[in-house]
Amino acid sequence: MVDMASEKFDILKHELVPRHEVLKPEEAVEVLRSLGVRPEQLPYLRASDPVARAIGAKPGDVVRITRRSPTAGRVIVYRFVIAG
């Protein structure tokens, strides 16, 4: 039996989990400016989301997700971290 609760299992290494990174405040501001949105107009990511916890994202952070797409190659999206 694999002990899923143990620290040994790193979900960030799973092939179905795309790269998540917390943006520095300056970066976040630049992203929001280029998209022309307020942070809460981005899609949300719960702070309790396993990946958010793994990368230490706190409510108020902006997270960049880089994933592979069969039609678009590399796709970058952003999430606004909310409490909960």
Added chain:
Amino acid sequence: MPGEKEVRSIKFGMLSPDMIRKMSVTAIVTPDVYDENGMPVKGGVMDPKLGVIEPDQKCETCGNKLAACPGHFGSLELARPVIHIGFVRHIHEILRSTCRKCGRLKLREEEIDKYLELLNRLKDRWPQLAESLSEYVKRRAMKVFECPHCGEKQYRIRYEKPTTFIEEGPLGKLPPTFIRDWLSRIPDRHLRVMGYDPEIAHPSWAVITVLPIPPITVRPSILLETGIRAEDDLTHKLVDIIRTNERLKEAINVGSPEIIIEDLWDLLQYHVTTYIDNEVPGVPPAKRRSGSPLRTLAQRLKGKEGRFRNNLSGKRVDFSARTVVSPDPYLSINEVGVPVDVAMNLTVPLRVTSWNIDEMRKYVLNGPFRYPGANYIIEPNGRRLDLRYNKDLKAVAEGLKPGFIVERHLLDGDIVLFNRQPSLHRMSIMGHVVKVLPGRTFRLHLAVCPPYNADFDGDEMNLHVPQTPEAQAEALTLLLVQEHILSPRYGGPIIGGIQDYISGGYLLSSKVALLTKDRVSDLLASINYEGEIPEPAILAPKRAWLGKQLISLLLPEDFNFAKEAKISSGALKCVNEECFWDSYIVVKKGKFLMGVIDKNAIGAQQPESMLHYIVREYGPSFGRSFMDKAFRLFLRFIEMRGFTMTIDDILIPPHAYEEIKEVFRRALDEISRTITLYKEGKLEITPGRTLEESLELKILEILSKARDEAGDLAVKYLDPFNNVFIMAKTGARGSALNVTQMAAMLGQQSVRGERIHRGYTFRTLPFFGKGDIGPEARGFVLNSFVKGITPVEMFFHAAGGREGLVDTAVRTSQSGYMQRRLINSMLDVIVEYDGSVRSTYGDLIQFRYGEDGVDPKNASFGKAVSVDRVVRKHVGWRIE
């Protein structure tokens, strides 16, 4: 404009008793409506103070006439308060979270402060979070059974439908008066934490003390032909309320026993409840004398026929027409045939200028009853002139000056929108060019049937005339049929050849279609061909042209294409151009060299077809004209040759039936062997199935094999190039299975994917022995449609057929509801100019449309270009 105000926001709340009294222009005091003379009684529900109802009468309250008087509210003081049925949920919630004695929220004051502060911070930016915080606060307070403020012991409060609240403690049933006092005791701060704004919706107002009486304009009485006045349902209900209220007041005044007062109070509660909502669970709906339920306040708003869905989300419109549709292959696919009668009712407004004034005068002179005429003219001062009632059209025409607007009849070439419900996708409404025709039906080209999902068994369609130049330009550039040949659903043409177009294309392009010069001339004349007739492909013994040559005339000069035809299968399979059977399409430099036109070349809903690439590479205009010409050519040819279906096409000789019976007998033997194996427990079990299921599967497999064998047998006796086979093989209509069922046998009938087994105990019908699991007893039909089926077989066939009907009925209602939900949630989501997808609030939904920003309609398999196709297009053949 001065004095004009802008609506910034809307806030919903409850009417307070004070507000209701303030609004009221008269107290309603009597259940009497009219006196002996038929005049409305003062202080009754039809009191003239509530607003004028007859024209030319002056309002007693506001002094306006009918058109300007908005109607005025009255009020009725209830002898005892009653619960408002719309707010019982809130009342229950608040009663449970507040103290029965002091009315305060059952949480410590510090906690309340903390939550209130958090709430105020959340409210503006996160209204949804604020709402769930309030929910949380209430849920916490409900779990407290001793008041943290006054120490009072608390009891559970049970809600009993529809309007009763019972304390599981000393008080028992809580009367509305008690509830109102309780709710009034709650401090405003505590209400705010619970999510209520006491200024606009104080919970104590949810107990009705004074009832607003709506103006007569919202409940007009109607005069029947018999001269009897019929009152609105609301008026009836109001009279019931007032009468009960009077009786209750009387009973209290004379000091009647408590039971009688209680009864009358309950009756008042019933009347007020059904006045607000006549479909409350647990309350018998109030009925009219005819027995039909009354349509009271909630019923006016709710559901498909309610104010929202019927009058606000959807309205009836002007400049529209609806009639039956019928086919017209002589139209362009861009056109719609409009009956003259319709064209004389629908109009297009045109501004008179010095350049068109003569034309406009002609329309006015013709008037509304002669086509092409005009129905109205609008003078520059805005005055509308109805030409129907104008005797002197000549004078009107002469008086026409630049700046006037003439609403002329619909003419050939006007652009209109054409629609067939259910409008499930974009192509359900397309722009068509008008062609005014005799008759009483709208006519459309058969190639546009697939996007509308229309047939001609009585289908009706709607037509709308855009009125402004902007709308017309938009319809012309965005909505025109030719712009929708390619569907975003599967990136192929949704408009294309169907049925006879495919049969005709096949017959014309097959190599046996040798045409004389007469024929060629006839065919080319049908498409108004104006160029040279090409050299004949065959010179001796007689000059003859191939159909392929005529098709080449329609293709672009540099068009290259190669693909297997639909007929390429079995013995006639071709996989490349080195093939004898003519079932591999090769077009090089615009010359149709090989293969035949069938569904794979010109069929609707066939991606990667010849038609697809023609439209994709030469544009919608060329694609449209190609279809217009090619389809007309194919039809002309099929007309010349003749195309029908005869019984001989599916009739096999009597001895063939013997062979089919033999096939069946062999299947029977195999089945009985299988059953024996099963009984001996030696049957091989299919993985994941029980023994019984394995047996069933085995039997089904044997029977399906038997049908296929029978089908192959029958086909042997039939002409493989008869019209039925042509239709099945080219994809024009029908399938090999249809042919088998007509000629050989229907095979196994099924319900829910299983052999038919329900009916009587242990058997499907009394004709069979109990426990018979042989093919005939379980829905196997040995006969064919041509031969005729037995009554028992007919019963099984009907059982299987019924399932199909039920499925479609269930599916359409389910998918309709799903469609409604999807549309309601996505209707104002748009793709912005930066390629992102956003809501109307600017919230980001996708950072780039569909992640890749590709329009599926113009893409091939998600890519902007298909390298394979580009190579083939330019080189003309595949490099292997």
